[in-house]
Amino acid sequence: MSPTRQDAWSQDEDLLLAEVVLRHIREGGTQLQAFEDVGKQLTRTSAACGFRWNSFVRKQYKSGIELAKKQRKEMKKQPVANEVETFQEAVKVEVDPPPTTTEQGSAISFPAVIHFLEALQQKAQASYSMEADRKKSQEKIKELEKKAYYLAAENERLSKNLKAIEEDYRSLIEIMERARKMVVLQDEDKQQKVKFQMDKNGNLERIEK
Structure with missing residues (x-):
């Protein structure tokens, strides 16, 4: 049994957690199943994955959650089972056509059977091609x-970096403002140290403390 990890989550791990949870939502699974799947891949407990999702990752993917729920509803409206059933019914109709006989009661001709089978094969190939295209699209x-x-995670990271830069810039401006005020106060102190007094002849002379 692999030991569970206690280190901090990386950006790639958060991305994997979001991808698995959203896939389970879209496919009709539960978040608990998603947490267990991610936990196995990252050697973390499902509880740790659930806590990380609810406390941090989920807030970054609100639009993705809504989209996954919408896709789940659409998938329920058009289940794949209905498509298979429809195809099976169509094949059944083609395979079991009403018997055709001549006036003398003879069976259908062999070339007609070959032609029918070839047409059926073409339809099957077209159906397989559509299924392959659907898988590629998925x-x-x-x-x-x-x-x-x-990109959403990267945008969040850049937003945090920008916020930190703005805070550093404001701190720098405050430091420069304090330094400017200190220089002004020092100049005022120098001016206050200069005084004048009157000599015996009644003239003012400058003195410095």
Whole structure:
């Protein structure tokens, strides 16, 4: 049994956590299952993954959560099972056509059977091609979603860096302002040290303390 990790979460780990949780939401799974899957991949407990999701990662993917829920609803409206059932019904109709006989009661001709089977094969190949295209589209969508998650995390990181730079800039301005005031006060102190007094002849003379 691998020991559970206690170190800080990296950006890639947060990205993986978000990707797995959103996929489970989209496919109708539970967040607990997602936390267990991520925990196995990162050698962390499911509780640690759940805490990380609820305390930090979930706040960065509010729009992604809404999108995953919407996709789950769409998938329920058009389940793949219905497509398979429809295809099976179509095949059944093609495979079991009403028997055709001649006036003498003879069976359908062999060339007609060959023609029918060839047509059926073409339809099956077209169906397989559509299924392959659908899988490619799903893979492309997953890849784009992964890039979107990464860009969202990168945007969050850059926003934090910008905020830190702005705070450093304000601190620098405050330091410069304090330094300027100190210089002004020193000049005023020098001016206050200069005084004048009257000599015996009634003339003013400058004296310095």
